[in-house]
Amino acid sequence: MSAIASTELVRQKNSLSVMAALRLHGSLSHTDMSSFTGLASATVSAITMELERTGLILRKEQLAATGRGRPRILFAPRGAFCHVAIVIISSDSVQYSLVDYAGKLVDRFTEQRLAAEKGTFGAAILAGLARLADRSRIDRHDILQVSISSKGLVDAATATLVWSPVLGNERIDFRQLLSADGRNRVTLNNETLLAAKAIRMREQTKNDPAPEALVTLSLGHSIGLGIARSAGDTIEVSAPNFGHMLHLADGALCRCGTKGCIEAYSGFYAILRSAFEAPPQAEPAKFVPIAEVDKIAASARAGARMARFAFRTAGLALGNGLSRLFSLHGHMPVFVTGPGTRYFDLLESGLHDGLAQSQAVRFGGMPKISIAPDEPELVFEGHMEHALSAADDYILSADGHEKLARNA
Secondary structure, eight states, X not given: OOHHHHHHHHHHHHHHHHHHHHHHHOSBOHHHHHHHXXXXXXXXXXXXXXXXXXXXXXXXXXXXXXSOSOOEEEEEEOGGGOEEEEEEEOSSEEEEEEEEXXXXXXXXXXXXXXXXXXXXXXXXXXXXXXXXXXXXXXXXXXXXXXXXXXXXXXXXXXXXXXXXXXXBTOOEEHHHHHHTTTXXXXXXXXXXXXXXXXXXXXXXTSSSOOOSEEEEEEESSSEEXXXXXXXXXXXXXXXXXXXXXXXXXXXXXXXXXXXSBSHHHHSHHHHHHHHTTOOTTSOOOSOOOHHHHHHHXXXXXXXXXXXXXXXXXXXXXXXXXXXXXXXXXXXXXXXXXSGGGGGHHHHHHHHHHHHHTSHHHHHHOOOOEEEEOOHHHHXXXXXXXXXXXXXXXXXTSGGGHHHHHHHO
């Protein structure tokens, strides 16, 4: 590698560190950026000068609280530089959000996902993105990055949805789909992976040291799981296909078509099936309204035997699954999120009993379990961090110089 190329890579890395600090902590002074990044003050000054010249960041003055003395100079990303789109695919709807480069929500709308013929879902996503740009009166190509999430099995490397509760086995290559529309900056992630990243970032901003690793368990019609780990200055996230791990061989029928999955015992449709004593091989319900699960929960809290059994069975499946996870990935705190948190009092006993059966818990102790009920906010926060970081990475790379010149 030439000395020029090496210097350029160091410049990009340092610039990304500065942008990451601004994303995490908001408007910062030179001194703050130097403290958060570990870069020398002279290096930070050179970087902010270049980023300001190319239009990525802007400076603003903050008057002293007393009104006397020189104002404090702060820097922040310039919102008008570009936009990112966030697409969240749920069981019954698709939410579209437009965010500017400073992380400000510009527009949002939700479209109900109606039953459609196979092959039309991709076209609906394209139409939704076009509507998102048109509503805010921006050119579609000013959306530099598109970040998509879904429950299910995703191939993040190729941005392909492999299997989902929404579309079943219908595969969608979002990179190919959006490239055909002249937009090729697209990422696809499992929804719970993004929630795990957001929780890890929240923990990082607290005064107490953040855990080295944590697991986020999403409870609802689907069962999702994300793991977030510290990796030096970055956070590594993954989303094992937890809901479709084997719980019991040749067990209850799952929506994915196999038998014995964790979700086949702990998803909302599984709780419905158990509470009404339907055969374990009965076809899973396509979608269970939360009001129906609320009725089962009310019966369980009133002492109804089968309703209580349904939630205990779900808790045991979740606890057994987590115990296997700890055996592979080590002991870590658990953050429970999703609409199913409203039934945690009914799941807790089974969950603890399922965990207690593992060696990892018997020797390491019961993990700390916290409730994070605001899953939609977590997923959106994870999306924003992921999409804006990806945009930063592209803009500050050699391939992104053309974009910099156009916005200078």
